[in-house]
Amino acid sequence: MEIRVEEVAAEELKEKPAGDALGFGQIFTDHLFKMKYTEGVGWHDASIEKYQNFSLDPSAMALHYGQAIFEGLKAYRGKNDEIYLFRPKANLERMNKSAARMCMPQFDMDDVFAALKELLKLEKGWIPSTQGASLYIRPTMIATEAGLGVRPAHEYLFFIILTPVGAYYPEGFNPVKIFVTDKYVRAVQGGVGNVKTAGNYAASIMAAVEAQKQGYTQVLWLDAVERRYIEEVGTMNIFFKINNEVITPPLSGSILPGVTRDSVLQLIRDWGLKVSERQITIDEVMEASGSGSLQEVFGTGTAAVISPVGSLYYKGQQIEVNGGETGELAQRLFAELQDIQYGKREEPHGWVVPLS
Numbered sequence: 001m002e003i004r005v006e007e008v009a010a011e012e013l014k015e016k017p018a019g020d021a022l023g024f025g026q027i028f029t030d031h032l033f034k035m036k037y038t039e040g041v042g043w044h045d046a047s048i049e050k051y052q053n054f055s056l057d058p059s060a061m062a063l064h065y066g067q068a069i070f071e072g073l074k075a076y077r078g079k080n081d082e083i084y085l086f087r088p089k090a091n092l093e094r095m096n097k098s099a100a101r102m103c104m105p106q107f108d109m110d111d112v113f114a115a116l117k118e119l120l121k122l123e124k125g126w127i128p129s130t131q132g133a134s135l136y137i138r139p140t141m142i143a144t145e146a147g148l149g150v151r152p153a154h155e156y157l158f159f160i161i162l163t164p165v166g167a168y169y170p171e172g173f174n175p176v177k178i179f180v181t182d183k184y185v186r187a188v189q190g191g192v193g194n195v196k197t198a199g200n201y202a203a204s205i206m207a208a209v210e211a212q213k214q215g216y217t218q219v220l221w222l223d224a225v226e227r228r229y230i231e232e233v234g235t236m237n238i239f240f241k242i243n244n245e246v247i248t249p250p251l252s253g254s255i256l257p258g259v260t261r262d263s264v265l266q267l268i269r270d271w272g273l274k275v276s277e278r279q280i281t282i283d284e285v286m287e288a289s290g291s292g293s294l295q296e297v298f299g300t301g302t303a304a305v306i307s308p309v310g311s312l313y314y315k316g317q318q319i320e321v322n323g324g325e326t327g328e329l330a331q332r333l334f335a336e337l338q339d340i341q342y343g344k345r346e347e348p349h350g351w352v353v354p355l356s
């Protein structure tokens with residue numbers, strides 16, 4: 001694939017923020033990658049150019065019918081200033097699966113990976129060197145065809161934007177408070193809960209807002225049919241440690257198959273701990289808490305990597321997990337994954353891809 005590169009003039013480059021003033025997703029780099037798709041033609045007009053507004057027809061189909069998918073992965077600055085990506089192909093593969101489910105066009109993974117690397121090389125100076133910080137990569141695809149009517153669009157835009165992000169835990173690795181909702185549901189088997197499509201997040205906002213009003217950081221979703229089986233949290237998969245068994249819900253079709261989830265499962269297996277991908281009900285968790293066998297709860301996702309859970313609220317009852325403290329396993333996983341992601345540790349799985 002040929003990529004036209006139009007570099008922003010030196011005097012127009014943005015000022016880069018200090019490493020400790022990054023936050024999440026507020027600042028974007030100077031350039032983006034984009035390419036267009038036209039039915040019958042395929043992908044065309046690939047370019048790396050200035051990060052700026054797009055022009056869209058007000059009837060662009062993504063705005064009305066929600067054909068919109070995205071991904072999230074990170075680039076890390078490791079030792080000797082080498083840049084590392086963590087399992088990037090897993091994200092691109094998942095995006096193609098999302099595209100298939102949403103009747104959107106798939107792309108050539110090697111082409112897009114090459115484009116991402118070229119964009120990253122150009123924006124290398126934006127990859128922070130502060131401990132725990134990274135460059136968050138957001139590949140996105142939207143239907144741009146103008147016109148109303150529900151059907152697969154014939155025109156799409158694919159783009160990649162980059163945002164430097166700070167350490168997720170600037171004040172330390174603090175457990176979050178989770179609200180278990182039995183009022184709202186996120187996804188159902190046969191639906192689109194297992195793909196990263198924009199509508200899933202729109203549908204989740206109300207539950208999150210209500211939980212936040214009550215002092216909780218995130219919502220834990222139960223299955224949509226019986227409202228008993230645990231699914232996942234906000235934008236994270238969830239793990240429980242009960243009686244020395246590490247449990248996470250199976251990929252039944254309604255939860256997002258997280259790359260972090262998969263990596264955590266692999267590490268736990270490597271360490272020889274007992275781990276099960278099985279259904280787990282909220283009642284089992286509440287009972288385990290009552291009997292003292294609930295040892296740890298933590299979420300997994302690209303943004304936070306590992307997010308320890310300190311308390312769970314369900315039907316008028318709040319339970320504390322591990323005395324509200326980060327558990328040993330969550331701590332160990334966080335340290336191990338961060339070391340791998342920053343290229344500080346040999347790892348046998350081929351997860352880490354150097355940029356150069």
Ligand SMILES: *Cc1c(COP(=O)(O)O)cnc(C)c1O
Nearest residue numbers: 235236237256258259260301302
């Ligand atoms: C992105 C996401 C995750 C985590 O996936 P990772 O690949 O680990 O970042 C989990 N749940 C939902 C709903 C998500 O959107």
